[in-house]
Amino acid sequence: MSRRMRLLISAIGLAALAWLVLAAFDRLLSLAQRYMTLPEALRIVIAVILAIFLIAGGGVLWWLFGRHPARRPVSAPDRSTLETRIEAVSRLGGDTGDLSAELRELDRRRAGERVYVALFGDISTGKSSLVAALCPGTSPPSDVLGGTTREVGHYEGQLPDGRPLTLADVPGSHEADGEAVERMARDEVLRAHAVVYLCAGDLSRTQAADVRWLGDFGKPMLLALNKADQWTDAERATLTARLRTQADGIPDTVIAISAGGTERFTRELADGTIEQVQRQRRPQLAPLYDALDRVLAPGAEGLEAQRQNAVLAGLHQKTGEREAEVRAAEASRIVTRYSRRAIVGAMAAVAPGSDLLIQGVLAAGLVRALAALYDVRVSDVQVEELVRQARLTLRTGTSIVLAIAGNALKAFPGLGTLGGGVLHAFAYALVFDSLGKALAASLAQCQTLDQRDATDRMKDLLQDEDGSRLRRLAALTSDALRNKDAM
Ligand SMILES: Nc1nc2c(ncn2[C@@H]2O[C@H](COP(=O)(O)OP(=O)(O)OP(=O)(O)O)[C@@H](O)[C@H]2O)c(=O)[nH]1
Ligand SMILES: [Mg+2]
Known part of the structure; x- marks a missing residue:
C-alpha cells in the first residue's frame, strides 16, 4: 500500500x-x-x-x-502411589531408607496430635534465640551462644492459653557450603503444621524466593522481622510495610518481634576494674503469640491435611530424583546386556543378512525393556517403527560407524587378535549402545516414546568418538567374544 x-x-x-x-x-x-x-x-x-x-x-x-490470584498448594500424589514408587525404586536397588522413614514420621506425628511449628530463615536471623525465648522451661539449645545451628532440634513450648506446641529449630539457609544442612532444614519445614519465617531486615532475593517456596505448600506462615529492638518505631513500621510488599501477600501476617538473644559488653566497676558482661536482651514476643494463636486455632487435626500434602509433595520430588538415578543405572545395565548379545549375534550370522534379522529382534527387545523400565506403554507397531527408523538412520551413517570401528581396531590392538568379523561386531556394539542410550535419555525426558527425539539423539551418539566410550565398548566387544559361550 x-x-x-x-x-x-x-x-x-x-x-x-x-x-x-x-x-x-x-x-x-x-x-x-x-x-x-x-x-x-x-x-x-x-x-x-x-x-x-x-x-x-x-x-x-x-x-x-x-486481587492476588489465590495460590493453590502444590499438588502431591497420594500416599499409596508414592509407596508403590518407593518399592519400585527399592527393587531396582536404590536406597529408599530415608523415604520410608519420612512416611513413618508422617504417621507418627499424625498419631501424636501435637502441633509442630518450624522456624526457618537465613543464618543468624535469631531462630535459636527465639526457641530459647519461647521455651523458657527447657534448657536453651546449646549453640545459642556458640554460634550456628547444624542440626534440627525439637523443643516443647506452649501458647499463652496453655496449648502445647513443639518448636523445631533448624539450621540457617544460604550458608556457604551448607547445602546438606539446608536440605535438612527444608525437610523439617515440610513436616511442620506452621512455619515462622525469620528475617532481620529487608528480604533479599533468595529470602523472597524462600518465602515463595514456603507459600507453595499452603501451610500457615508468619513472616517475622526479628531484632526489632534495633529500629525506632517509625523505622519498624516502614520495614514491616516494605516486607509486606516484598513477600507479595504470601504470609498470613507480617510481624515485628525481638527474640532477645544475648548481648555482651564491658563495664568499669567502682574499683576501676573492667569486666565483660553477658546478658539476655528482653524478648518482645506479644505479636508472635497473637499470630500463632490465630493461625494454630484449627489445631493439629485441622492443619493435618496441609501438613501431609507438604510432606508428600517433598517426597514426590525426592522419589522422582531417586527414580531417575536407579533407572539410569538399570538402563545402562540393559543396554550393556543387549549390546553383548548384538556383538555375539553379529559373529553368529550364518547366512547373508541373517545377522540383520537377529539384530532386529534384539533391537525390538531392547526398546521393550527400556520402555518397561520407564513405565512407558509401547505398542508393537511403535516398536517396529522405531527399529525401522533406527535402521534408516544407520543406513546413512554406516560409513561413519565402520570408520569409528576401524579406528577402534587400530587403537585397541587386542581386538585384532579376535579374528575376522570383529569389525562388524564392534560396529554393532556401537550401534546398540547408541540406540539404547538415546532411547533411555529420550524416555527419561519425554516420558513417552518420541521416535524423532530418540533417532535424533541416536544420530548424535553414533558419531560420538569419545575415547572413554570407545574403550568401554572395545572392552565389551572383546569380553563378549571371548565369553560368548557363557551368554
Ligand atoms: N539485637 C538483637 N539481636 C538478636 C535478637 N535475636 C537474636 N539476636 C542475635 O542474633 C545472633 C544470631 O542469633 P541465633 O539465635 O544464633 O540465630 P540463628 O538464626 O539460630 O542462627 P543459625 O543457627 O546460624 O541459623 C546472636 O548474636 C543473637 O544474640 C534480637 O531480638 N535482637
Ligand atoms: Mg540457630
Whole structure:
C-alpha cells in the first residue's frame, strides 16, 4: 500500500473517531440537561442507582484483576502411589531408607496430635534465640551462644492459653557450603503444621524466593522481622510495610518481634576494674503469640491435611530424583546386556543378512525393556517403527560407524587378535549402545516414546568418538567374544 493511501486511511480513521467522541459527548450533555430538569426526588434516586452501579462495577473489576490470584498448594500424589514408587525404586536397588522413614514420621506425628511449628530463615536471623525465648522451661539449645545451628532440634513450648506446641529449630539457609544442612532444614519445614519465617531486615532475593517456596505448600506462615529492638518505631513500621510488599501477600501476617538473644559488653566497676558482661536482651514476643494463636486455632487435626500434602509433595520430588538415578543405572545395565548379545549375534550370522534379522529382534527387545523400565506403554507397531527408523538412520551413517570401528581396531590392538568379523561386531556394539542410550535419555525426558527425539539423539551418539566410550565398548566387544559361550 502506498504511503499516501495509508495517510488517507489514517486521516479517515481519526476523523471517524473524533466524530464518535463528539457524538458521545453531545449525548452525555443532553442527558445531563434532561437530568437537571427532573424533579429533585427523582434526581436523587437516579444518582443513588448510578452510584451503586459504579461501585458494583468497580468491585467486579477489582475482584477480577486487583486481587492476588489465590495460590493453590502444590499438588502431591497420594500416599499409596508414592509407596508403590518407593518399592519400585527399592527393587531396582536404590536406597529408599530415608523415604520410608519420612512416611513413618508422617504417621507418627499424625498419631501424636501435637502441633509442630518450624522456624526457618537465613543464618543468624535469631531462630535459636527465639526457641530459647519461647521455651523458657527447657534448657536453651546449646549453640545459642556458640554460634550456628547444624542440626534440627525439637523443643516443647506452649501458647499463652496453655496449648502445647513443639518448636523445631533448624539450621540457617544460604550458608556457604551448607547445602546438606539446608536440605535438612527444608525437610523439617515440610513436616511442620506452621512455619515462622525469620528475617532481620529487608528480604533479599533468595529470602523472597524462600518465602515463595514456603507459600507453595499452603501451610500457615508468619513472616517475622526479628531484632526489632534495633529500629525506632517509625523505622519498624516502614520495614514491616516494605516486607509486606516484598513477600507479595504470601504470609498470613507480617510481624515485628525481638527474640532477645544475648548481648555482651564491658563495664568499669567502682574499683576501676573492667569486666565483660553477658546478658539476655528482653524478648518482645506479644505479636508472635497473637499470630500463632490465630493461625494454630484449627489445631493439629485441622492443619493435618496441609501438613501431609507438604510432606508428600517433598517426597514426590525426592522419589522422582531417586527414580531417575536407579533407572539410569538399570538402563545402562540393559543396554550393556543387549549390546553383548548384538556383538555375539553379529559373529553368529550364518547366512547373508541373517545377522540383520537377529539384530532386529534384539533391537525390538531392547526398546521393550527400556520402555518397561520407564513405565512407558509401547505398542508393537511403535516398536517396529522405531527399529525401522533406527535402521534408516544407520543406513546413512554406516560409513561413519565402520570408520569409528576401524579406528577402534587400530587403537585397541587386542581386538585384532579376535579374528575376522570383529569389525562388524564392534560396529554393532556401537550401534546398540547408541540406540539404547538415546532411547533411555529420550524416555527419561519425554516420558513417552518420541521416535524423532530418540533417532535424533541416536544420530548424535553414533558419531560420538569419545575415547572413554570407545574403550568401554572395545572392552565389551572383546569380553563378549571371548565369553560368548557363557551368554
Ligand atoms: N539485637 C538483637 N539481636 C538478636 C535478637 N535475636 C537474636 N539476636 C542475635 O542474633 C545472633 C544470631 O542469633 P541465633 O539465635 O544464633 O540465630 P540463628 O538464626 O539460630 O542462627 P543459625 O543457627 O546460624 O541459623 C546472636 O548474636 C543473637 O544474640 C534480637 O531480638 N535482637
Ligand atoms: Mg540457630
